Amino acid sequence: MTPNTSTNRPLELEDLGRFVVPAETAISPDGTLVVFTRTETLNGTAHSSLWAVSDGSEARPLTSGPADSGPQFVPDGSAVLFLRASDGPAQVYLLPIGGGEARALSCAADFPLGVAAARVSPEGLRLAITAPVSRNATGSVVEEPIVIDRLGFKTDGLGWNAAVRLHLFVSEIASGHVRRLSDGDWNASEANWSPDGLLIAFTAAIEPGSDLDWTSGAYVLDVDAKMPLPRRIGQATSVSGALSWSPDGGSVIAVGNRAPRTGNAELLRLYLGTDAADASLTAALDRNVMARLPGLPRRAPDVSCRRLRDPLLPTRARLDAAARARRRWHGLTGIARRAPPGGLCPVRGVRLRACGLRAHDPAEPG
Known part of the structure; x- marks a missing residue:
């Protein structure tokens, strides 16, 4: 305040x-x-x-x-x-x-309904864009009358979804050339680039009947393919929100559960191009891992921080250290935040590095 x-x-x-x-x-x-x-x-x-x-x-x-x-x-x-x-x-x-002045990298001619999210590629030359589009033949936002043929026809805070869906695009920063990557009666999450800049990973409820059984999976798209098609990652059927890549590009980190269920969400490691079972990184954690901002799993830059020792295998104590670092971040920005009884804050996410999980602590030298 x-x-x-x-x-x-x-x-x-x-x-x-x-x-x-x-x-x-x-x-x-x-x-x-x-x-x-x-x-x-x-x-x-x-x-x-x-x-x-x-x-x-x-x-x-x-x-x-x-x-x-x-x-x-x-x-x-x-x-x-x-x-x-x-x-x-x-x-x-x-x-x-x-x-200097900010300059626009997208425009209403390409994205008349705006941009929901954008991520810059590892080499800094392209953008992976998630944007709302109309699936009407005329391109209009509202159908007259609105046809409801599946659940999820409204969104809290937005109202009727009508024919609007979120889909993926790739844009060249230098030329401004835009190419659409996905289409269908489903919504794509924010996309994240693979470390080599060839794939983008996202979550979506693509499968038929997903609105009835509340399933949602993780997928990748080959950005340079002439006709890119979503390819499934892992076996989990209840993950949502943005994904984070492992440094070697062989797996992604997702928030959700192996199957739809009531209870806390977990942090899962899903593997590409293999039948390896999904691994839960927070199975022993007695609290929820949140999928939305500001708790998205992300890679941290190479900064001074406290190491959470075992790569990709956090324990409650180590995630509590991340919560304490988060409270100190609130102190750095001038916003006070009291800890709940017991002195611990809910874990809002973790950051992923080549050496493992780390929690940035501005108050400590490393």
Whole structure:
């Protein structure tokens, strides 16, 4: 919350508009800078902008908003990719860290309904884009009348889905050339590039009847194939959200369960091109692993951090260390967060490195 001299009182409705929330963090490749989305309420309207902070310095604004989100560094750390929705549906922008104006990398001509997510390729030359598209023959967003032939016809906070689905595209940064990679009566998650830049991994409920049995799997697409077709990863039938690649490109990390069930979600390792069984990385954990931001499993840059010793095999104690590091991150950004009884915060995700799982701790040298 913003500073207030009267803090010893119950929370009131008017206080909700005074909260300032940091989220969607991106760490520079050299580990010296964190860019995050700062969301607040200004004049009764949600306002989000990008801010930057480094250890020992005050947070500073990078953009003025009012609808900037999803920051991520390009591989060489010279610029930040983000989404901006100030004049219509969100499009992809690139902002030089050293100063200068943000420039658009996508446009309404290619993405009339905007962009939901974008990920830059390992070599920094292409974007994997998840974007809403209309499956109507006319391209219109709304069917008249709306035809409902399966569950999931509405989305909380958005309303009727009608003929709109989320699908995958690849865009060349230099030329702006866009090519569609997927189609069908299903929604693709945010896509992540393989370490060699040849595949993108995502989750989707592609199988017939998935709306009835709540199944969703992990898939890869060959970006350069003339007719790319989704290829299944692992055996898990209840995973969702973004996937994270192992450094060797032989497996992905997913959030979910081996099969649909009620209870905590797990962190699963799914293997490509093999019949190896899916491995649960959090089987002994007595809490939920969240699939959505800010708890997405991601690879960490090469920064000073505390090692969680066994590669890809976290224990409760090691994940508790990740939770403690997260609380210290809240302290770094100026947002206080109390731990629940017992001194532990829910685990919101982990970060994956070549040497294993690590939790970045800004308060410790490594």
